[in-house]
Amino acid sequence: MIGGMGQQQDVDGSDRHSGSGTTTGGSVDARLALANNPATPQMRLYDLASDPSPLVRKAVAARTDAPAQALRPLARDHDRHVREAVARNTSASVGNLLRLVKDADRWVRWAVAGNPACDESVREVMAKAPDKELRGLLAEVRTLEPELAAILVDDVSPEVRERLATHTHDPDVITALMADRTVRVRKGLARNARTTAEQRSRLSRDSAVDVRAALVSTLELDEADLESLVDDRSAQVRLAMATSDLIPPHIRQALERDADESVAAAARDYGRTSTAAPTVRTPRVGHRRSGTGPAGSTTASRAARSRR
Template sequence: MMALMGKQKHVGDATGDGADARLALARDPATPQMTLIDLASDASAEVRKAVATRADAPAQALRPLTRDHDRHVREAVARNPSTSVGNLLRLVRDADRWVRWAVAGNPACDESVRRVMAEAPDKELRGLLAETRELEPEVAARLVHDVSPEVRERLATHTHDPDVITALMADRTARVRKGLARNPRTTAAQRSDLARDPVVDVRAALVLAVGLDEADLRRLLDDRSVQVRTAMARSEMIPPHIRQELGRDPDEMVAGVARDFRPGSGNAPVVRAARAGHQSSGSGRGRPGSPRR
């Protein structure tokens, strides 16, 4: 008891030595909980932020910091995995976007917080939620029908839920299907459907992101879009025998990319749009002058 009293007296002395001493105290793992509660109302925002970042900070210290006038302090509380669900519910409605977005990455978020996020007017907050690996069915269903194509695209790219993937396959917005094309959790049948997508960007994203069945690869060899065939030529996902055929593509750019490909080089050529009037770049094998899709 005498040792503890001595420690508390030392803490009290240090608290009066200036902001640097109080900051050191806020960061010291040995600082008593009651002292952290006192430091949560310190005049220095840096000291308050140091308290807010501590995983061992008591709830009595974190609660008032959710209303701190300094955005960086509130953001630190929003990131703290020890922050209670009640405090996260307050912070997810914060007026500052950076504070709200910090809540999205907090592992302490539960379904009640995610429901608020799904209904928030903040599109980026909903987008961050859409990138969460596992979502409750009710939350995921709401995001499937989100008004923002960007949010649905991010959901399509990151979801692990086969029901969500199936629902988004019917989305009319191309960027959403492009997100699905980049998702490695699609089935072979879904990839085959995406390989027939009428939008070039979807097919190009698909060949760059995932492996495809031989029949789909053979069909894409004759894709009428040079963008798709060039994407195939530079994709790490394309097997050597298909790339060898691309090396004989009638479009010289496609053929050159295929011949120059080096696995893991990281310097694949950028797919460029065809020049106006350059008909061969927009046509597939055996179909000179075919309209691009």
């Protein structure tokens, strides 16, 4: 697909080809400044796209005003940092994104997932990709097409289904995942603010402790469900209630008399030790902090761990 993968250059390293004989002349720093200059003419950007330095080519690849004929060869560049810059470029064509979403380098593929220029054809490739993380990043797209969400509902990976359960806004997807037999998937639903009161009530009676504990920590519940959970058989669930910012004062007061001293102490100490914190998690969009991605995008923590 992309030749020379094993000979990728590190963009932070030295430029073996700097000096004379370049397409634009001058030092690497001078050519890099030219590539970053908004006033640089389009034809000069086209020349810089074939520069010997990966630093220069990456700068061109990141420009949203770069001509299409300059980005096309950069999507096939032997340096993966250059290809990743194209994958993040919101002006990249669908054709380039379709190529890059199948790239041999995972960071290039994951960068495509965070590009708002993706259309349904690119997302369809993602839904069927062998890369579990790529499918997981797709699962976190809240406005995912119903037909693609339906594919992910049956994904072989519980992790992908969990991420879909946590982030989907589709009521049909939520209903389907309520029947999932994997605990971590139902735990994802227990964190989804789009669940109905009836679904939360069902989750409050879930057989898995982790599901009930996640529910009381993340979502507001009806009074009847809270009263039932005060007497939950699991101290872990009751402790999660005692420390949750969403629990009403009268429920926490009841927990101060809990038979488990750690629960009772947590309920009594709540006002002195708690700190306000958001209870609904921000969805991840898979790209690294280095480079430029779409507004509001963050590095997927799971992806970051796999890089180390």
